Amino acid sequence: MFHRLFLYLPALLLTLTSCSSGKNQHNKNNLQSPADTVVDEALRQQLADYVEQKRQADHLGLYIYDLTADKPVFGYREQAPMPPASCMKLISGVAALHLLTDKYLYRTTLYVKGRIRNGVLQGDVVLQGSLDPQLYAPDLAMFTNALKRHCILEVEGNVLFSPVHDEVPTPEQHWGPGDVVLPQYGLFYQPRPIILRQLHNALQRAGIRVSAERVGIGTVPHGARRLFRFNRQVGLVLGRAWHNSSNTQSSGLLYTLGLESSPSASASPDRHDLRQRGVDYIHRFVREQLDSTGTNVIHDACGLCSENRVTAELLVKTLRYAYQRPQIFRMMRAHLPISGTSGSFLHMMERSTARGKIQAKTGTLTRPYGISTLSGFCRGRNGHLLAFAILNSQMSILDARPIQQRLCEIMIQ
Template identity: 25%
Template sequence: MRVSRTVRRRRRLAVAGLGVGLVLLGLGSACSPFPQVSATDQTQPPGSTAPAPSPTAAAKPAAAPAPVLKPVRKGPVPNPDRVAKAIERVGSPKAELGAVVEEVFTGKELYDHDGDEPVLPASTLKLLTSAAALAALGPDHEFTTRVVNGAKGQVILVGGGDPYLTDKAVPDSYPVRGSIDDLAAQTARKLRKSGQTTIKLGYDASLFSGRAWNATWPGNYSDQVTPTSALWVNEGRHQGAPRDSDPAKAAAQAFAKALERHKISVTKISTQKAAAKAKPLASVSSMPVERIVEQVLLTSDNDGAEVLFRHLAVAAGEPGSIDEAQDEIKKLLTGLKAWDKKTEVHDGSGLSRENRVPAEVLVAVLRAAASDDHPELRAVLTGLPVAGAEGTLRSRFTDPAAEDGIGFVRGKTGTLTGVQSLAGIVRTEDGALLAYAFIINEPKDEWLAREWVAKASTALARCGCK
C-alpha cells in the first residue's frame, strides 16, 4: 500500500526524540506503597502462648516500566560524498557561504565550504556567548539583586546583572524570575520592623563598568538592544517603547513605586555606590544560568546575551566592561577548543557588523556542548529552537522543500542585513547526529538565502547517507 508523504512525515514526527542526550525514563520502585511490619515489631498480649507469626515474604520489586523514549545512540557515520550531494541538490545560495557539517561524536568532517573563513555570523554568535557563560559560571549559578543599608535614612538597590528581573512576580511560573515587587515586600517588612516608613533610595549598577553602548553598534539599533546595565527591570523596557535610555534609573523608579505600594515613602532617588560591607536588607535571585541561556537562544534575546557577555569578565574577577568580556570569551572558548585566530568577537549578541566567526568555530561549540566532557554546556543544545515549532524557527521551514525538517532540525538563527545564518544539530534518517553551520553573507536575495539554510538543514535530516 502506498503511504502519502505527509503521513510518512507525521509518523516520523511521532517517534522522533528531539532532545540530545536527554532520555526520559519511567522510574520503577522496589518499595511497596504500604509499610510492612517486621516480625520483631509484632507483639503478643502478656502471658499469651500463641506462636509468633511467620515472617512475611518480602514483596518482589516492581518491574521498571519501559523507557518513554529509547536512549540516544550513535548512528552510522554518514558518507561525506553523499552528504555533499544532498546539500548540493538544494542548489547554490548565490552568495558568500561558510558551511561545515560534522558528525557529533567522532568529529568527522562531512561537508566543508570555506568553513575556516571568517564571516559575519549575526545572531549565531550567541552560541559562543552562551557556551562561554556556562563554562565560566556553571549552569546552576544565579544572579542576586540586593537591597542594603546606605547612609542614615537611605537604602540602596544593588544590581547583580539579572537579565530577566521583572517588575511583578508571576505566580506559579517556571522558571521563577526575581521580581522588584518581591524585593520591595521584603524590604518594607524590614523597614517597618525598625520603625522606618520614609526613606531615600540609592541605586548601584557598578557591577558592569565602561561603556553601556557598544561602539560598533549603529545608533539606529536602539530599537534592537537596550544600553547594557547590571540593573534593569523587564529587560530595560518597563516604560514602553522603545527602550529605557537609562535602565538603572528606571529600575530604581520602579522599585520606589513598589515600595510605596508596600507603604514605604521614597523622598529622593539618586545613584549611590553601596559599601562592600553594607548591611543586607533583602534579595531576590535570578533563574539559573542554564535557563537564561535557553531563553536567550530560543528567542534570540540581544539584551540577555549582552548581560551574559559582561558576566564573563565579572566571573574572572575583572571589571565588567566590553573590553574585558572580549578578552575572556577568547580565553574560555580556547579552553573549549572552539576558537580560531581569525575569530573576532565585539559583542555578545551578534549585532556588531565587525564580528567575524568561521563556520567551523560554531560547529566546534555545538560538538563541545554535546560531548560527555562538557555536561555543563548542555543548555546550548536544549535552548536551540525546533524547526516549525518554537522560538525563532516557529514560523520558518514553510517551503515544501523544507517541510521535512519540521520537528527534526534544531538551530540558532542569525539575521542582519546581508546575513542569513543557521547553526545547530540534526539527526539524519539513518540515525546519525550532526552538527552544522550555514552562514550566508551578501546574498543577491535575502529571502532566498533564508530559505536556502532551511532547505540545506532539511537535506541533512532527510539524508540516508551511510
C-alpha cells in the same frame, strides 16, 4: 514557573533526542558499536552534489560533523570567515557556561541596618544590585513587599542603591540605528538617576514613606542584615538569548562575562569597560578552549555587528564542545528552538519534511546585504547525531532560506 516550563518544553517534544546524546565524549569510545564509527558516505556525496549545482555557492560556508562517529562529514568553505549574525549567540552562550557554569545565579539582595519601631526603620535600607538583565522596574515590588512584611512603613535613614558596575550600555559602533535601545535592557543597566527614581517610585507605590533626597548611591554598611534576596538562574537568560534570539539578554551576558572573568574589576574604582572585557574573554575562550587560531573577528555577543567574522568550522567546534560536556549540552537542548515549531525557528521549515527535526540557532541581518545563518543539531538518516553550521552572506534572505532548508532535508532524509 510557567515561563520555565515553556522554555523546557521544546526539548521534551523533540524527536531527534536520544538518551545517549549527552554522554561525555571521553567515555563514548567505550560504548560505540562498529556502526557508530562509520560516517554516511551517501550523505557526503549528496551534499557535495547539491553544493556543486548551486550558483550561489561562493556565498556559502558549510560544515557538518558526525558527533556519534566523532568524524567530519562534509565541509565547503568551512574555514572562510563570514558574518554569523545571531549564531554568534551560540559562541557567547557556551563561553558563558564554561566560565559561569549552569548553576550561576544573578543575586539581587535587600539589606537593612537599624531598629524597627512602630513601623519606622530607624536606619538605612540598601538594595544591592546585580547584572540581572531580566530585572525591570516593576520587579522592585518584590523588595518593597519584603520591607512591608517586616512592618517597615517609613525609613528615617537613607535608601541606598549599591551597584556592581558603573557602565551604561552603548551601541556597538557597527550596530544599526535602533538595533538595541537602552530601555530594553534591565533596570540595573540604566543610568543611575533612572534607577534611583524607579526605586523611590516603588517605595511610594508600596506606601513606604521616605524623602526623595534620601534615596542615593552607597554601599552595604558593616553590620547590615539581609532581609530578602532574589536569585535568577543563568539558564533563564540563556533561554531568551537562544530560544527567542534576544539581543539584550546576550549583551547582558557579555557584561557578566566582563565582570566575572576579571574579578578585580568589581573592586576597582573605575569599573568601566565590562563590555570590552567580555569580548576579550570570548576571544580567549575561542582560542584556548576551542583551539581556534583562525581570523575570527568578534565585536559583540549577540551578532548584531555586521563586522563579526567567524567560520562554519568554529560554530561546529562550539557545538562539539557543548556535546562533550553534559551540563552545557543539556542546557543547549533545553533552549535551542526547533524547526517550524518554536522560538526564532517558528516560521521556518513549517511545510518541510525537516519540520520538528532540526534544533538550531537562527541568524538574520539585512545589512549591508543579506546575511542568513543556521547552526545546530539534527539526527541523520543513519541515526547519528550531527552538528552543522550553514552561513550565507551577500545574498537575498529569500534565496538563503531555501538553501538552508534543502541542506537540512538532505541531512535527515
